[in-house]
């Protein structure tokens with residue numbers, strides 16, 4: 001198999017499915033350096049009740065630990081959803097070379113949607129961007145997750161369901177695409 005962007009995005013999608021499996025919004029990330037995955041992460045905001053537990057943050061911290069360096073020069077971040085301001089901040093601070101993402105996040109994206117922190121001359125680092133890699137799949141992951149969530153809520157409201165694990169699932173009303 002050719003180890004191209006689509007291949008590595010597959011690894012990030014696998015991470016997103018891990019998040020989904022524990023009731024988290026399905027967002028996943030991997031960091032690749034010298035042709036190998038050096039760190040993985042999936043969204044754990046609800047599980048940890050940590051606003052910073054985004055897939056990218058978890059992966060960036062793991063990569064720095066693994067390399068014993070805060071500089072991730074020469075590495076690429078693959079993430080299923082366009083990073084937010086916090087994560088793009090961490091991308092800049094860690095000197096990553098490149099960010100490849102699946103879907104745009106029109107409500108929170110900081111790599112082209114609301115902001116573009118990838119190439120702001122006022123910052124001391126810029127990062128290459130490749131959007132839209134396997135975007136159909138990463139978008140479907142998110143829309144299927146939220147559709148299922150809405151269906152379960154509807155069923156519960158109609159009195160057909162008993163209180164179950166869905167009550168622990170994040171409220172998506174105001175945060176459809178938030179990581």
Ligand SMILES: [Zn+2]
Pocket residue numbers: 054056083084085086087088179
């Ligand atoms: Zn983020």
